[in-house]
Amino acid sequence: MVKNSTAGPAEIVLAARVARLHFLEDRSKVEIAERLGISRFRVARLLESARAWGMVRIEIGMPGVLDAALSAELASAFGLRNAFVYDFTDDNDLSLRQRLGEAAGEAVTDLAESSDVIGIAWSRSLAGMTRRMTSFPACPVVQMTGALARAGGEDLLDLVRSVTRIGGGESFGFYAPMIVADSRTADVIRRHPDVAAAFAMLGQVSIAVVGIGAWTSGLSSIYDALDDIGRQEVTRCGVRAEVSGIFIDELGTVRPTPLDERMIVTPAEVLSKVPTVLAVAYGVAKAPAVWAALNGGVVNGLVTHASLARAVLAIPRQSPAGDEQRSLA
Numbered sequence: 001m002v003k004n005s006t007a008g009p010a011e012i013v014l015a016a017r018v019a020r021l022h023f024l025e026d027r028s029k030v031e032i033a034e035r036l037g038i039s040r041f042r043v044a045r046l047l048e049s050a051r052a053w054g055m056v057r058i059e060i061g062m063p064g065v066l067d068a069a070l071s072a073e074l075a076s077a078f079g080l081r082n083a084f085v086y087d088f089t090d091d092n093d094l095s096l097r098q099r100l101g102e103a104a105g106e107a108v109t110d111l112a113e114s115s116d117v118i119g120i121a122w123s124r125s126l127a128g129m130t131r132r133m134t135s136f137p138a139c140p141v142v143q144m145t146g147a148l149a150r151a152g153g154e155d156l157l158d159l160v161r162s163v164t165r166i167g168g169g170e171s172f173g174f175y176a177p178m179i180v181a182d183s184r185t186a187d188v189i190r191r192h193p194d195v196a197a198a199f200a201m202l203g204q205v206s207i208a209v210v211g212i213g214a215w216t217s218g219l220s221s222i223y224d225a226l227d228d229i230g231r232q233e234v235t236r237c238g239v240r241a242e243v244s245g246i247f248i249d250e251l252g253t254v255r256p257t258p259l260d261e262r263m264i265v266t267p268a269e270v271l272s273k274v275p276t277v278l279a280v281a282y283g284v285a286k287a288p289a290v291w292a293a294l295n296g297g298v299v300n301g302l303v304t305h306a307s308l309a310r311a312v313l314a315i316p317r318q319s320p321a322g323d324e325q326r327s328l329a
Contacts (some may be wrong), residue, residue: 019050082301101128121244123211138169146178146264183261214289241289252296287311
């Protein structure tokens with residue numbers, strides 16, 4: 001029962017529906033707004049009211065057991081700067097994704113220093129990132145890609161703003177899709193003042209948080225967002241995985257594709273210069289994709305769960321084509 005509320009029954013029930021969709025069904029504010037026919041700003045206000053009325057109680061605690069030994073083994077095997085492996089159960093993808101997002105937020109809170117610039121790319125696995133973040137230095141926060149609005153998870157611009165509010169630094173975010181119809185449209189979007197301002201900051205990003213997808217149905221938001229022709233075009237380029245819009249082959253070598261010019265993402269050559277690239281990945285089925293991203297040096301940090309870490313470690317190391325593996329020294 002909601003006590004001490006001046007709201008009417010309809011508003012109270014609506015707040016309960018919004019809270020259930022967001023916290024239990026992992027729906028983004030944009031998705032909830034579209035589903036209920038209200039603005040996402042009203043969704044945000046209703047979530048705040050749900051907390052104030054006691055419908056939602058947030059408890060801060062350890063998200064799971066950090067397996068220090070497995071984390072160290074993974075870091076050693078791939079020469080990673082950071083590895084955080086948690087002993088999470090993996091029988092529910094939504095719960096697992098949420099908990100790993102929280103763990104990623106805790107990792108960024110721990111790693112960030114006053115001189116850092118934090119970059120956040122599109123990934124469904126980052127939906128819960130701010131729920132465990134506590135105060136950290138007032139670092140600028142930069143949006144590194146457009147978003148896939150129907151892929152599920154937190155709205156990327158909202159996430160960038162939420163992380164910024166926690167740290168107290170400056171925000172460089174924008175509202176734009178990750179994939180557009182053609183290169184001309186992409187060029188127009190890149191020239192938009194908000195997008196241009198964010199992309200002008202990419203060279204200063206020192207901690208980037210990204211996702212990893214396997215190039216198959218259900219394991220990559222980008223794959224699922226394309227039609228059959230688009231998927232086949234990318235597959236023919238030798239792509240077997242993607243890292244927040246950067247396409248790689250089975251060994252982790254970056255592969256150019258016809259889709260690149262239609263995407264609002266951080267270019268591979270820019271990401272390769274970021275000192276810390278922390279990926280969040282879940283699901284044992286993604287093991288070859290995660291292995292490729294680590295093997296090719298596209299990322300040099302990982303937040304994941306134990307079963308996926310063990311599956312990745314079971315795959316033998318190989319040198320990427322052309323010995324282009326990134327130096328992490």
